Every structure is written in structure tokens, then in C-alpha cells.
Amino acid sequence: MTDTSQTKVLTIAPELSGVRTSVWTLILADVAAEVTFDTYGSRQEIAQRYLAAHYLTLIKDDPLRRADAAGPVASDSSGQVSTNYVAVNYRDRNRYDETLYGRMFNQIRKSVAVPFTVITP
Secondary structure (H helix, E strand, O other): OOOOOHHHHHHHOHHHOOOOHHHHHHHHHHHHHHOOHHHHHHHHHHHHHHHHHHHHHHHHOOHHHHHHOOOOOOEEEEOOEEEEOOOOOHHHOOHHHHOHHHHHHHHHHHHOOOOOOOOOO
């Protein structure tokens, strides 16, 4: 399976088009190392795409403002459409809740069966 690309990430997150090339290169390399075929199987590229968009969204925002507003996203809006989110279980919250792309990655991550090896004595 091939790794995701800047083009694929921009397809789902066109607002990231202003991010510097050097940042893209670094994030795509990090995501490729973090999300491997061995763990994600056929969903590897999709998981990489959403994780890269998540990281880039966090980086693109003003870091000082993000530090003050850290926590799960409570709502999103685009034009006249808005969505409010309700946390079901506080223990399930994590940094991926901070962006729409992180929440999508988290769903993919939770749906993937982690491979394991049984070693008998």
C-alpha cells in the first residue's frame, strides 16, 4: 500500500493549501512512520490522510491561541451549517477530538484490529 500524499490530504482539507512545503514534507514523513500497513492494513492511506490533516490543522492555527483553547471540539461551522458535539464518555476523549480530521482518524484507529503474535513457552 502506498502512503498518502499532499494532494489527497488537500482533497479533504483544502483550507491547508497555505501550509509551507517543508511542513508538509515533515508531517507526511511522520504520519508514514506512525501509520503503517502492518497495523492499519488496507485502511493505511485513509488513516494517514486524516491524521496528516489533523496535525496540519493544529499546526496551522495560532499555537498560543490553541494552547489556551486545548480540548475537544464542541462545535464546527461552515457557512450557515453548524454542528454541535456531545461527549459520550469523558475517558474516551483524547487529542484527536480537537479537529474534525482527528475525530475521523480516531474512528479509523478504533476500527482496526491490532495484529499480535502469540509466543508459547
